[in-house]
Amino acid sequence: MSRQSKPSKIEDIARMADVSIMSVSRAIRGVEGVSEKKRAEILKIARKMKYMPNSAARSLAVANSNLIGISLPTFAADVFAEILNGMRQTFDTAGYSSVIDTTEYDSEAELNWVRRLLSWQPAAIILTGTDHHPETRDLLKASPIPVLEIWDHTDDPIDICVGIDHFQAGQMIGEHAVSLGYQRPAFVSTPRGHDKRADARLEGIRRVFSQQRAAPVIAARPPLGNAFVTGFEGTKTLLANHAPDLICYLNDHMAFGGLMCCQAEGLSVPDDIGVIGFNGLDLATVLPIKLTTVRTLRRLMGITGARNLLARINGVPTELSKILPLELQPGQTTRPQTDNDLMKKGFFRSSQSLGR
Amino acid sequence: MSRQSKPSKIEDIARMADVSIMSVSRAIRGVEGVSEKKRAEILKIARKMKYMPNSAARSLAVANSNLIGISLPTFAADVFAEILNGMRQTFDTAGYSSVIDTTEYDSEAELNWVRRLLSWQPAAIILTGTDHHPETRDLLKASPIPVLEIWDHTDDPIDICVGIDHFQAGQMIGEHAVSLGYQRPAFVSTPRGHDKRADARLEGIRRVFSQQRAAPVIAARPPLGNAFVTGFEGTKTLLANHAPDLICYLNDHMAFGGLMCCQAEGLSVPDDIGVIGFNGLDLATVLPIKLTTVRTLRRLMGITGARNLLARINGVPTELSKILPLELQPGQTTRPQTDNDLMKKGFFRSSQSLGR
DNA sequence: CTGTTAGCGCCTTCAT
DNA sequence: ATGAAGGCGCTAACAG
Numbered sequence: 001m002s003r004q005s006k007p008s009k010i011e012d013i014a015r016m017a018d019v020s021i022m023s024v025s026r027a028i029r030g031v032e033g034v035s036e037k038k039r040a041e042i043l044k045i046a047r048k049m050k051y052m053p054n055s056a057a058r059s060l061a062v063a064n065s066n067l068i069g070i071s072l073p074t075f076a077a078d079v080f081a082e083i084l085n086g087m088r089q090t091f092d093t094a095g096y097s098s099v100i101d102t103t104e105y106d107s108e109a110e111l112n113w114v115r116r117l118l119s120w121q122p123a124a125i126i127l128t129g130t131d132h133h134p135e136t137r138d139l140l141k142a143s144p145i146p147v148l149e150i151w152d153h154t155d156d157p158i159d160i161c162v163g164i165d166h167f168q169a170g171q172m173i174g175e176h177a178v179s180l181g182y183q184r185p186a187f188v189s190t191p192r193g194h195d196k197r198a199d200a201r202l203e204g205i206r207r208v209f210s211q212q213r214a215a216p217v218i219a220a221r222p223p224l225g226n227a228f229v230t231g232f233e234g235t236k237t238l239l240a241n242h243a244p245d246l247i248c249y250l251n252d253h254m255a256f257g258g259l260m261c262c263q264a265e266g267l268s269v270p271d272d273i274g275v276i277g278f279n280g281l282d283l284a285t286v287l288p289i290k291l292t293t294v295r296t297l298r299r300l301m302g303i304t305g306a307r308n309l310l311a312r313i314n315g316v317p318t319e320l321s322k323i324l325p326l327e328l329q330p331g332q333t334t335r336p337q338t339d340n341d342l343m344k345k346g347f348f349r350s351s352q353s354l355g356r
Numbered sequence: 357m358s359r360q361s362k363p364s365k366i367e368d369i370a371r372m373a374d375v376s377i378m379s380v381s382r383a384i385r386g387v388e389g390v391s392e393k394k395r396a397e398i399l400k401i402a403r404k405m406k407y408m409p410n411s412a413a414r415s416l417a418v419a420n421s422n423l424i425g426i427s428l429p430t431f432a433a434d435v436f437a438e439i440l441n442g443m444r445q446t447f448d449t450a451g452y453s454s455v456i457d458t459t460e461y462d463s464e465a466e467l468n469w470v471r472r473l474l475s476w477q478p479a480a481i482i483l484t485g486t487d488h489h490p491e492t493r494d495l496l497k498a499s500p501i502p503v504l505e506i507w508d509h510t511d512d513p514i515d516i517c518v519g520i521d522h523f524q525a526g527q528m529i530g531e532h533a534v535s536l537g538y539q540r541p542a543f544v545s546t547p548r549g550h551d552k553r554a555d556a557r558l559e560g561i562r563r564v565f566s567q568q569r570a571a572p573v574i575a576a577r578p579p580l581g582n583a584f585v586t587g588f589e590g591t592k593t594l595l596a597n598h599a600p601d602l603i604c605y606l607n608d609h610m611a612f613g614g615l616m617c618c619q620a621e622g623l624s625v626p627d628d629i630g631v632i633g634f635n636g637l638d639l640a641t642v643l644p645i646k647l648t649t650v651r652t653l654r655r656l657m658g659i660t661g662a663r664n665l666l667a668r669i670n671g672v673p674t675e676l677s678k679i680l681p682l683e684l685q686p687g688q689t690t691r692p693q694t695d696n697d698l699m700k701k702g703f704f705r706s707s708q709s710l711g712r
Numbered sequence: 713c714t715g716t717t718a719g720c721g722c723c724t725t726c727a728t
Numbered sequence: 729a730t731g732a733a734g735g736c737g738c739t740a741a742c743a744g
Contacts, residue, residue: 009720009721009722010721010722011721011722019730019731020730020731020732021721021722021723021731021732022723022730022731022732023729023730023731025722025723026729026730029723032729033729033730034729034730035729035730038729038730052471052474052475053475053721053722054416054475054477054720054721054722055412055475055476055477056411056412056413056415056416056421056476056477056720056721056722057412057416057720057721057722057723057736058721058722058723059412059722059736060410060412060413060416060720060721060722060723060735060736060737060738061721061722061723061724061735061736062722062723062724062736063736065412067455075431075437075440075441076434076437076438076441078432081431081432081437082432084431085431085432085458088458092457092469095472097455097457097469097472097473097476098455098456098457099423099453099454099455099456100454100455100456101448101453101454102441102444113448113453115408116451116453117453118408119408119409119410119411120411120412120453121410121411121412225638226638226639226641228638228639228641228642229638229641229642231642232641232642256642257642260642260643260644261642263644264644282581282582282584282585283582283584285582285584285585285588286584286585286587286588286612286613286616286617287616288616288619288620365736365737365738366737366738367737367738375714375715376714376715376716377715377716377737377738377739378714378715378716378739379713379714379715381738381739382713382714382739385739388713389713389714390713390714391713391714394713394714409737409738410736410737410738412736412737412738413720413736413737413738413739414737414738414739415720415738416720416721416722416736416737416738416739417719417720417737417738417739417740418720418738418739418740419720
């Protein structure tokens with residue numbers, strides 16, 4: 001096939017339309033400074049000549065671009081896919097393109113990617129979490145580029161952030177578990193230090209159990225892998241070495257793997273053991289029993305983050321730090337909260353009235 | 357915070373190092389033409405001055421970039437995430453950045469994205485499937501940019517392709533089902549025309565059943581949504597209106613939703629009804645019974661595609677069209693193939709000996 | 713090995 | 729409303 005000899009540039013169009021280069025530039029960008037008549041004609045000719053702008057040239061001239069960099073830990077988790085979806089839609093309609101990176105939870109990799117991305121003078125950069133390589137922070141702090149940190153929350157963001165409070169999420173789970181009377185909780189997570197948010201949630205649970213029950217929380221840390229599988233395997237080793245009456249999971253996928261393991265081990269949920277997930281994924285809606293979990297507003301998070309970031313790009317003031325609410329969703333994988341109901345009604349008091 | 361006054365450029369470094377701009381350019385790019393002594397010194401100064409290259413300027417000068425565009429239907433499917441992972445790793449280490457798009461199965465959206473992307477003179481473009489807007493094809497055919505079509509297969513790719521034969525996959529499922537003696541098959545899919553690959557697989561199943569059993573295949577097409585949920589819902593309406601003895605699913609996630617539905621409806625799998633998935637996802641490994649499915653090599657597909665594409669970018673000859681193998685994995689969600697085993701041993705013959 | 717020259721395609725600025 | 733001149737930062741191509 002005849003591969004296009006040479007793409008046309010605005011100069012070619014200017015020559016064809018018998019106008020100056022500037023008129024073409026203005027016409028194409030849609031800025032004022034050309035009569036409507038001229039503009040229409042120029043655009044017609046541009047279309048006929050299959051004109052395609054050169055973003056590099058434009059970017060060089062204006063010292064920025066319509067690229068937005070997005071760094072995620074991984075694609076292998078619906079959670080980030082959903083956040084991403086919410087953002088991409090917003091950016092896409094605003095004319096931005098997404099340069100995406102997956103760090104696999106490696107801050108060095110993130111740093112290298114940020115470096116490469118900055119060379120494109122992107123319109124903005126989005127990072128997952130608030131835990132980055134110090135040089136990444138320095139680099140971004142020193143640049144005029146808007147930065148959004150998403151999913152986690154901090155009082156000291158690089159620029160702006162939208163997320164949830166993972167420690168509080170852990171506390172929420174802990175409070176609920178305590179209110180249901182659980183005594184020997186466990187948490188199936190990822191390798192230590194791998195995911196700061198996971199660690200924060202575990203700390204939240206621990207805080208509550210240590211304060212209100214003086215009980216430890218056993219942490220199981222299966223090796224990395226598919227979430228369903230790590231949930232399954234983590235539970236298996238956990239049950240082999242301990243006798244928890246409740247297992248909390250890093251997320252719903254792992255909780256599902258855990259449920260399958262309990263079933264395989266002949267344990268009945270919630271009679272023999274309780275299970276709590278995290279995120280409130282759609283997966284849970286098809287299960288025969290409703291999963292106790294914490295609902296996170298992932299899509300909203302993506303949309304909110306994108307909106308705030310766009311505002312910042314356009315110089316409009318916006319909230320620098322936004323925390324999204326969490327909602328504990330009691331299900332059938334934990335024991336019913338009869339006692340708790342009674343307590344609420346004031347029949348008797350328990351340790352619950354102590355905490356927080 | 358003091359936001360960097362003005363990023364340094366190679367000219368600044370040249371001045372500092374007391375050499376010409378070109379020496380700096382060569383030193384930084386790592387090309388020959390500078391003495392090692394000079395290079396070392398230049399790099400040291402560059403680091404000290406926190407030099408950061410300007411990709412737009414480079415791109416403008418050399419008329420290409422190290423951006424690679426990747427278009428996927430959606431993130432909401434592990435399948436594409438896995439393919440993407442395989443690719444990204446390869447590209448990343450080769451120094452490319454990924455500009456990613458999700459079309460949500462809309463060819464117009466894909467076209468618009470391709471247009472925007474082309475303005476960056478990317479090193480390559482990757483599209484999912486072989487079914488595109490005609491203008492997308494024209495645009496890409498006319499450009500000198502390498503194009504990879506992935507996941508599906510065609511004899512007439514835009515440029516090169518790596519994928520599987522979805523029609524053959526359907527036939528594989530059909531053959532297996534026929535060999536197990538199923539008579540009233542159904543297929544739970546997506547809305548008609550939404551996903552060409554889904555349609556191709558259905559056709560493959562239909563071909564086999566019509567040839568070897570003169571039996572139709574009922575197609576259920578639940579509205580779009582979460583795969584687990586659509587699998588569940590599609591099965592529900594299917595069972596309300598028909599009495600299939602086998603349900604094939606678009607993918608393992610939907611098959612899982614279907615299994616949950618069967619359970620909810622009081623049907624025993626595989627005694628009352630058979631279930632076949634697609635892809636061989638890790639999810640299946642944690643289920644109490646092994647899912648009958650077709651294994652696809654998604655990660656390999658990503659890696660192979662990336663490798664071939666890199667070769668093409670570098671002008672090295674590579675295979676233009678690669679089909680990856682499929683493997684039917686018999687599981688416990690379809691009835692055991694005793695009869696079939698007997699047939700293999702030659703005890704008696706059946707319609708099986710007719711086809712193919 | 714080193715430096716000079718002349719763009720790459722577009723946009724800002726300043727004339728008219 | 730229109731156009732001319734100059735530059736964005738970098739790199740081929742050529743000259744020493």
